[in-house]
Each structure stands twice: as C-alpha cells, then as structure tokens.
Amino acid sequence: MSAALLPALPVGPVAPELDLAGWLNSDPAPALRALRGRVVLLHAFQMLCPGCVAHGLPQAAAAFEHFGPQGLAVIGLHSVFEHHRAMGPDALAAFVHEYRLRFPIGIDRPGDDGPIPTTMRRYRLQGTPSLVLIDRAGRIRASQFGRVSDLALGGAIGRLLAEPGLPDVGADPAQAAPACSADGCPVPE
Amino acid sequence: MSAALLPALPVGPVAPELDLAGWLNSDPAPALRALRGRVVLLHAFQMLCPGCVAHGLPQAAAAFEHFGPQGLAVIGLHSVFEHHRAMGPDALAAFVHEYRLRFPIGIDRPGDDGPIPTTMRRYRLQGTPSLVLIDRAGRIRASQFGRVSDLALGGAIGRLLAEPGLPDVGADPAQAAPACSADGCPVPE
Amino acid sequence: MSAALLPALPVGPVAPELDLAGWLNSDPAPALRALRGRVVLLHAFQMLCPGCVAHGLPQAAAAFEHFGPQGLAVIGLHSVFEHHRAMGPDALAAFVHEYRLRFPIGIDRPGDDGPIPTTMRRYRLQGTPSLVLIDRAGRIRASQFGRVSDLALGGAIGRLLAEPGLPDVGADPAQAAPACSADGCPVPE
Amino acid sequence: MSAALLPALPVGPVAPELDLAGWLNSDPAPALRALRGRVVLLHAFQMLCPGCVAHGLPQAAAAFEHFGPQGLAVIGLHSVFEHHRAMGPDALAAFVHEYRLRFPIGIDRPGDDGPIPTTMRRYRLQGTPSLVLIDRAGRIRASQFGRVSDLALGGAIGRLLAEPGLPDVGADPAQAAPACSADGCPVPE
Numbered sequence: 168m169s170a171a172l173l174p175a176l177p178v179g180p181v182a183p184e185l186d187l188a189g190w191l192n193s194d195p196a197p198a199l200r201a202l203r204g205r206v207v208l209l210h211a212f213q214m215l216c217p218g219c220v221a222h223g224l225p226q227a228a229a230a231f232e233h234f235g236p237q238g239l240a241v242i243g244l245h246s247v248f249e250h251h252r253a254m255g256p257d258a259l260a261a262f263v264h265e266y267r268l269r270f271p272i273g274i275d276r277p278g279d280d281g282p283i284p285t286t287m288r289r290y291r292l293q294g295t296p297s298l299v300l301i302d303r304a305g306r307i308r309a310s311q312f313g314r315v316s317d318l319a320l321g322g323a324i325g326r327l328l329a330e331p332g333l334p335d336v337g338a339d340p341a342q343a344a345p346a347c348s349a350d351g352c353p354v355p356e
Numbered sequence: 357m358s359a360a361l362l363p364a365l366p367v368g369p370v371a372p373e374l375d376l377a378g379w380l381n382s383d384p385a386p387a388l389r390a391l392r393g394r395v396v397l398l399h400a401f402q403m404l405c406p407g408c409v410a411h412g413l414p415q416a417a418a419a420f421e422h423f424g425p426q427g428l429a430v431i432g433l434h435s436v437f438e439h440h441r442a443m444g445p446d447a448l449a450a451f452v453h454e455y456r457l458r459f460p461i462g463i464d465r466p467g468d469d470g471p472i473p474t475t476m477r478r479y480r481l482q483g484t485p486s487l488v489l490i491d492r493a494g495r496i497r498a499s500q501f502g503r504v505s506d507l508a509l510g511g512a513i514g515r516l517l518a519e520p521g522l523p524d525v526g527a528d529p530a531q532a533a534p535a536c537s538a539d540g541c542p543v544p545e
Numbered sequence: 546m547s548a549a550l551l552p553a554l555p556v557g558p559v560a561p562e563l564d565l566a567g568w569l570n571s572d573p574a575p576a577l578r579a580l581r582g583r584v585v586l587l588h589a590f591q592m593l594c595p596g597c598v599a600h601g602l603p604q605a606a607a608a609f610e611h612f613g614p615q616g617l618a619v620i621g622l623h624s625v626f627e628h629h630r631a632m633g634p635d636a637l638a639a640f641v642h643e644y645r646l647r648f649p650i651g652i653d654r655p656g657d658d659g660p661i662p663t664t665m666r667r668y669r670l671q672g673t674p675s676l677v678l679i680d681r682a683g684r685i686r687a688s689q690f691g692r693v694s695d696l697a698l699g700g701a702i703g704r705l706l707a708e709p710g711l712p713d714v715g716a717d718p719a720q721a722a723p724a725c726s727a728d729g730c731p732v733p734e
Numbered sequence: 735m736s737a738a739l740l741p742a743l744p745v746g747p748v749a750p751e752l753d754l755a756g757w758l759n760s761d762p763a764p765a766l767r768a769l770r771g772r773v774v775l776l777h778a779f780q781m782l783c784p785g786c787v788a789h790g791l792p793q794a795a796a797a798f799e800h801f802g803p804q805g806l807a808v809i810g811l812h813s814v815f816e817h818h819r820a821m822g823p824d825a826l827a828a829f830v831h832e833y834r835l836r837f838p839i840g841i842d843r844p845g846d847d848g849p850i851p852t853t854m855r856r857y858r859l860q861g862t863p864s865l866v867l868i869d870r871a872g873r874i875r876a877s878q879f880g881r882v883s884d885l886a887l888g889g890a891i892g893r894l895l896a897e898p899g900l901p902d903v904g905a906d907p908a909q910a911a912p913a914c915s916a917d918g919c920p921v922p923e
Contacts, residue, residue: 215447215454220409226885233885250450258404258447261439265404318793318800321888328889329896415696422696507604507611510699511706518707593825593832598787628828636782636825639817643782 176326179307182207182299183289185244186276189256191263193271197242199305206327207301208234211244211275211287214254214262216295222314223296224268229317231270234324243272246287246295251277300324303332365515368496371396371488372478374433375465378445380452382460386431388494395516396490397423400433400464400476403443403451405484411503412485413457418506420459423513432461435476435484440466489513492521554701557685560585560677561667563622564654567634569641571649575620577683584705585679586612589622589653589665592632592640594673600692601674602646607695609648612702621650624665624673629655678702681710743893746874749774749866750856752811753843756823758830760838764809766872773894774868775801778811778842778854781821781829783862789881790863791835796884798837801891810839813854813862818844867891870899 182199190196199207210227212219224243231241247254256274263272275284290299293312300309300323309323371388379385388396399416401408413432420430436443445463452461464473479488482501489498489512498512560577568574577585588605590597602621609619625632634652641650653662668677671690678687678701687701749766757763766774777794779786791810798808814821823841830839842851857866860879867876867890876890 215450217455229883229885233883234889237889250447250454253447253450258439258442261404261442265439266406316796316800317884318796318888321885321890322801322804322892322895323888325889325892325894326896327892329893418694418696422694423700426700505607505611506695507607507699510696510701511612511615511703512699514700514703514705515707516703517700518704593828595833628825628832631825631828636817636820639782639820643817644784 176300176308176323178302179310181305182209182301182307183286185242185273186285186289187273188276189274191260191272191274192269193273197271197273199242199301202240202301203305204303204332205238205240206303206324207240207242207299208324209242209244209290209299209301211246211290211292211295211297211299213247213249213295214245214259215250218314219296220266223298224266226315226317226320227270227298228268230320230324234328237328239324239328241270243268243270244275244286245272246275246284246292247277248282248284248287248295251282300327302327303330365489365497365512367491368499370494371398371490371496372475374431374462375474375478376462377465378463380449380461380463381458382462386460386462388431388490391429391490392494393492393521394427394429395492395513396429396431396488397513398431398433398479398488398490400435400479400481400484400486400488402434402436402438402484403448404439407503408485409455412487413455415504415506415509416459416487417457419509419513423517426517428513428517430459432457432459433464433475434461435464435473435481436466437471437473437476437484440471489516491516492519554678554686554704556680557688559683560587560679560685561664563620563651564663564667565651566654567652569638569650569652570647571651575649575651577620577679580618580679581683582681582710583616583618584681584702585618585620585677586702587620587622587668587677587679589624589668589670589673589675589677591625591627591673592623592637593628596692597674598644601676602644604693604695604698605648605676606646608698608702611699612706615706617702617706619648621646621648622653622664623650624653624662624670625655626660626662626665626673629660678705680705681708743867743875743890745869746877748872749776749868749874750853752809752840753852753856754840755843756841758827758839758841759836760840764838764840766809766868769807769868770872771870771899772805772807773870773891774807774809774866775891776809776811776857776866776868778813778857778859778862778864778866780812780814780816780862781826782817785881786863787833790865791833793882793884793887794837794865795835797887797891800888801895804895806891806895808837810835810837811842811853812839813842813851813859814844815849815851815854815862818849867894869894870897 184199185197187196208227208230210223212223227241227243230239235241245259259274275286278284278288290310292310297310297312298315299307302308308327373388374386376385397416397419399412401412416430416432419428424430434448448463464475467473467477479499481499486499486501487504488496491497497516562577563575565574586605586608588601590601605619605621608617613619623637637652653664656662656666668688675688675690676693677685680686686705751766752764754763775794775797777790779790794808794810797806802808812826826841842853845851845855857877864877864879865882866874869875875894
C-alpha cells in the first residue's frame with residue numbers, strides 16, 4: 168500500500184491553496200502560500216475515522232516532532248465528508264485537546280453541493296486518511312490515500328528536505344518567507 | 357496496573373442498576389436485572405478518550421467476540437464527564453457506526469449537579485476507561501480504572517464463568533432469567 | 546486460530562510425563578508428577594522459531610508472571626525437530642539467559658528414529674509454538690499449535706484455576722504435593 | 735533515543751572495510767569497496783540479542799525491501815561479542831534461514847585478544863543492534879547504538895539518497911563502480 172508513495176516523487180502541479188472555515192493551533196490560519204521554501208506534509212483526516220486515529224494522526228504528530236526542527240511544516244486538514252453533525256468545530260476542538268495534537272489544523276470548508284468539502288475536492292483526495300507532500304517550490308510530489316509505512320514516509324520527507332529549492336528558511340515558521348508581494352498573497356494556480 | 361484486578365475477585369456489593377438516557381445496539385435498553393445468572397463485563401468509556409479508543413473498546417469488543425458464546429454479557433457505558441457538547445447522542449451513534457461496535461451500549465444519564473453522570477457516580481468510577489466485572493449473582497467482583505492486560509482480564513472472566521452461581525442460562529440474552537419477583541424488577545441500591 | 550482453544554476444555558487423557566535430556570531454571574528437573582493439584586501450562590518451543598520468540602515465549606513468561614501467584618505452573622519444553630546442531634544445550638542456555646526466561650525449561654529428549662523428540666511425539670504436537678493445558682487432576686484439557694490470543698489463554702487458565710480438583714497446594718512449587726507413593730513416582734499412563 | 739541520529743548527518747571519516755570470517759546471502763563476500771556510489775546501511779547484530787531480533791533486523795529487512803530499488807545497499811554484520819559458542823556459523827545459517835533474511839550478511843572476524851570482533855572494533859560500535867549509514871562517497875554519516883525509529887531512519891536514508899555524490903550507479907550491486915585503482919582495492923584506514 169505504501170509502494171505507490173515514495174521512490175519517484177514525480178513533480179506534480181502547484182498545490183492549490185487550502186479553503187478553510189476555521190483553524191486550530193495556528194494564528195493566523197495555516198496557509199500554504201506562507202510556506203514556500205519549506206517542505207509541507209498535509210494530513211487530511213476525520214476525527215471519527217478509525218484509521219486516522221490509529222495510524223494517520225500519530226504518524227503526522229511523530230513527523231511534526233521529528234522533522235519539524237529540520238524544516239518540515241505539518242498541517243492537519245479536517246475534511247469531513249460524512250457524519251457532519253458529529254464532527255463540528257466544538258467536537259474537533261475537544262478531540263484535538265484530548266489527543267494533544269500540537270500542529271496547525273485547518274477545518275476544510277463544507278462543499279456547496281454534496282458532502283465533499285472544498286479543499287478535499289481541489290486535491291481530489293480519495294478519502295481519509297490521506298497525506299500530501301509538497302516540495303519547497305510549492306508543488307505536489309506525492310498524494311496517498313490510506314496507510315503509509317513510517318519508513319516510506321520518512322524516506323520521502325528526507326528526499327524532499329534534501330532538495331535545494333528556494334533558499335532554506337530554517338525551522339521557524341515565523342521566519343518563513345512568504346511568496347507574497349506588497350499587494351497581497353496570491354493563491355498559486 | 358493490572359495487578360489490582362484479578363487474582364482475588366473479592367465479593368463486593370450488588371451492582372447498582374444502570375441509569376440510562378438512551379442506548380444503542382440493544383432493544384430493550386441494556387439492564388443488569390435481566391442478566392442475573394450471567395457474568396457481565398461493564399465497560400465505561402468516552403468516545404473522545406484516547407485510552408478508551410486505543411485499548412479499552414477494542415478489548416471489550418474482543419471479549420464480546422470470544423466470551424460471548426461462553427455466556428459473558430458485555431455492556432458499554434458511555435459516561436461523559438467532560439466535553440459534553442462534543443459527545444452527544446448523534447456523535448456517539450456515528451462513532452459506534454464507524455468503529456463497528458456491536459455490543460449493547462447505554463448512554464449514562466447526565467448528573468443533576470456537576471459533570472459526573474449518574475451511573476458513573478453510583479459505581480464510584482475514577483475515570484475512563486473503567487471496567488467492572490459482575491458475577492452470576494449480580495455482585496461486583498472487580499472494578500478497575502485504566503489499562504488491564506488481556507491475560508489478566510481473560511483470567512478473571514474465566515474464573516467467574518466457572519462459578520456455578522445460578523443455573524446456567526446459556527449464551528442467549530433473550531433466555532436470561534431475571535432475578536425479578538412477580539411484583540417487578542427492583543433496582544438495587 | 547484461537548477459536549479451537551478455550552470454550553470447551555474437554556477432558557482428555559492423563560498428560561504423559563516429560564522425557565527430558567536436561568533442564569534449566571529448575572532443580573530437580575521439571576516433572577508433571579510433582580505438579581498434581583496445580584494447573585500446568587506446558588509451552589513447547591524452539592529457540593530459532595520466529596513465532597515462538599515473537600509471541601509464544603513472551604506469552605508464557607507473562608502467564609508465569611501473572612498466574613504464577615494464583616497457582617499456575619509454567620513449564621517450557623525445548624522440542625527441537627530441525628537445525629539440531631544450532632540449538633544444542635549451550636545455545637539454549639545462552640538464549641534463556643539473554644531473553645531472561647525465569648520459568649523451568651526442559652530439554653526434550655532427541656528421538657531414536659527421526660528428528661521429532663520424544664515428549665513432542667508423546668503429545669502429538671504439530672509444531673512449535675504449541676501450548677498444552679493440564680488440569681489439577683493431571684489431564685490434558687487443551688492442546689494448540691500456533692498463536693493463541695492472550696484473552697483466550699487467560700480465559701482458559703482462569704476456568705481451570707477455578708476447578709476444585711485436588712486440594713489447592715498454593716503457589717510454591719516446593720510445597721506441591723506430588724502424587725507419589727513411598728515406592729516412587731509412577732509415570733502416568 | 736533516535737534524536738542523535740538524523741538531522742545533521744555530519745560527514746565522518748571514510749568507513750573502514752569489513753573484516754569477515756564468512757558471509758551469507760552473497761557471492762562474493764559483501765565488501766564496502768564495491769559499493770562506492772551507493773548509500774549503505776550497515777546493521778550490526780547478534781542472533782541471540784533480543785533487541786536485534788525484535789527491532790533491528792526487521793527494520794533492516796524493511797529498509798532492504800523499501801529502499802533497495804532506490805539504490806540503498808543493506809549489509810548485515812554478525813558481530814558476536816558474547817556467547818560465542820552458541821552463535822557459530824551453523825547456528826547463524828539456521829537463524830538466517832528461519833527468519834528469512836535476504837540481504838547480504840557478513841560474519842565479523844573474531845578478535846585476536848578479547849571478545850570484540852575486529853570490524854566491530856574498527857567502527858567502535860557500542861553494542862548490538864547498531865546501525866551505520868555510509869554515503870555515496872564511502873564516508874560514515876551516522877552511527878547509532880540501540881533502537882531508532884522508522885521515521886528517523888527513513889528520513890536519514892532519504893537525505894543520503896538525494897545527495898549526488900558519485901554518478902548514480904543504479905540499484906544493481908553487480909553494476910556498482912568500485913573506487914579501486916588498477917593496482918587493486920585498498921582497504922581504507
């Protein structure tokens with residue numbers, strides 16, 4: 168199941184910006200445009216998805232712990248596409264508190280038509296848990312639904328961290344150089 | 357941590373009846389009075405309690421699977437004492453669906469004063485997960501907060517199943533002989 | 546795989562005596578005849594059998610730890626039927642030392658014809674790991690090849706410990722009442 | 735425990751050649767000089783070391799499986815420094831067969847004085863399991879005693895695989911370009 172992930176890491180399209188209805192553990196809202204120059208692990212989950220709770224979220228937390236000081240940004244994305252009433256913002260806040268998740272988490276915006284939220288649709292994710300790896304230039308390098316081994320994920324992150332890309336901006340998000348002009352921060356195409 | 361549980365299994369007081377605001381996977385509501393003659397594993401949990409999700413509930417489900425055919429009754433008890441808004445009946449129903457829990461689950465009735473629900477208070481449980489073992493005569497034989505090893509729990513259940521108690525009523529709850537008089541089924545204090 | 550084990554625990558024949566070429570962690574040699582009145586878990590293994598090292602032996606050690614004070618006797622049986630040169634007494638002693646096994650271990654006597662050792666043949670074991678449960682009266686109640694869940698094993702041990710059998714002889718093997726006469730200790734048929 | 739490993743990967747001395755008394759799963763003997771241009775994971779173990787069997791060797795096997803097609807060479811090193819009689823070549827062959835290890839394994843040469851074998855001494859390993867990471871230029875980049883997380887190891891391997899070093903020689907060891915002159919292949923000091 169992990170085989171599809173990491174050896175190749177082919178260069179994909181620029182990662183679409185997140186469309187969020189709220190966020191946790193972050194101020195301001197987590198935004199990809201502020202993270203150019205860094206490698207990003209985007210982890211899409213639902214708080215009542217057993218595979219997310221058992222594997223995906225602990226893995227994202229461990230990646231945040233281990234690779235954060237090396238410059239990896241980890242962003243959780245709460246992409247609810249079922250049981251919407253049971254997984255509202257209050258419930259998510261309680262969940263994040265109880266599971267002691269410390270990385271920034273965005274709440275995917277509910278879709279206008281149908282149960283799939285908008286960011287999830289933009290990324291064409293197949294379900295939860297899903298992980299997306301974005302390189303220093305802001306491009307999608309891997310997108311994987313389901314369980315991925317730690318060894319495979321570590322290898323992919325290590326490869327992407329080793330790529331020169333933009334000048335290294337260090338491990339502190341506050342020092343990240345956003346690819347923004349004086350007029351604002353354009354959403355990448 | 358499991359040491360307190362199983363060797364002794366001293367005879368405690370009669371198990372107080374459950375006070376429920378609702379129930380799942382059961383019709384009628386799960387009730388101890390209908391289970392006299394059987395050994396009962398009562399598992400108190402909260403759906404957003406990490407230790408319950410990781411250890412307690414899978415263990416209760418495995419006990420239901422393995423010991424159910426031998427006559428064990430397993431009852432889940434959703435005893436919410438924090439984050440009440442995040443763990444209402446709708447959320448619990450979604451949780452039970454996603455985690456495929458098949459044993460009867462009662463929703464502990466909210467307390468009149470304070471956050472502790474009534475059944476949890478009756479049993480003086482220290483938190484979640486907690487497990488309570490009730491013998492064929494309806495008496496508490498073990499009450500344990502926290503993680504218990506499978507070996508220890510299996511041993512305690514095996515011992516209690518081996519006790520003669522009332523005439524064996526078999527594995528079918530529908531055939532259970534309630535310890536009720538012609539006047540009704542009194543709730544023990 | 547564990548399904549075959551524990552619910553029934555039908556009464557089988559008297560457990561044949563162990564035929565040993567040596568022993569560890571015990572003085573005198575571990576002998577079933579000295580354990581009448583107690584429940585016995587016999588665990589057959591090979592030191593180079595991956596399933597034994599990963600699951601069987603840790604389970605036997607945990608059973609020794611948890612149920613020993615309740616009166617269970619645990620005996621390891623090193624039944625080598627392949628790679629005989631690699632698993633001689635010296636190698637076993639190093640293995641037992643490194644893995645810190647504390648329960649008595651008998652070395653199954655090599656067979657006269659063929660690779661199967663004699664005790665393993667007497668018990669008609671299908672391979673390693675295998676576990677055999679013997680009741681207080683010395684009778685085989687379960688014999689299982691392969692992996693057994695802790696819950697299932699705990700349940701079976703708990704049931705057997707609850708059987709009255711002979712008068713309880715306590716947890717200390719030194720105080721065990723052997724079923725021997727003044728003339729000696731007969732090997733049960 | 736894994737913290738020491740991977741973020742930095744400072745450039746260390748050239749990895750000393752292996753000094754072997756025998757080998758398995760390889761023809762000819764595994765030799766570092768034949769692997770210049772590739773990243774090498776050297777895993778030192780003892781067959782009766784519980785931490786090696788439970789964690790180190792499965793991790794090495796998983797790294798071989800996952801990163802082998804990406805160009806990683808995995809070499810096991812059987813560095814016996816205790817219980818020498820129990821871990822001779824015959825025993826190791828049986829062990830490798832039973833545990834289905836498929837990567838090349840060298841048998842570290844017994845030391846002239848004292849129990850530490852020669853390659854282990856050259857690398858100043860603190861015990862088993864130990865892992866050593868060698869980059870494409872043949873230099874030691876990490877040396878770690880004890881347990882390392884899969885995420886950390888994967889990250890370090892990914893980083894090293896991403897380094898250009900010598901021209902990539904592909905995943906086939908037979909095509910590896912040894913850093914040898916016409917006069918032969920000198921053992922680095």
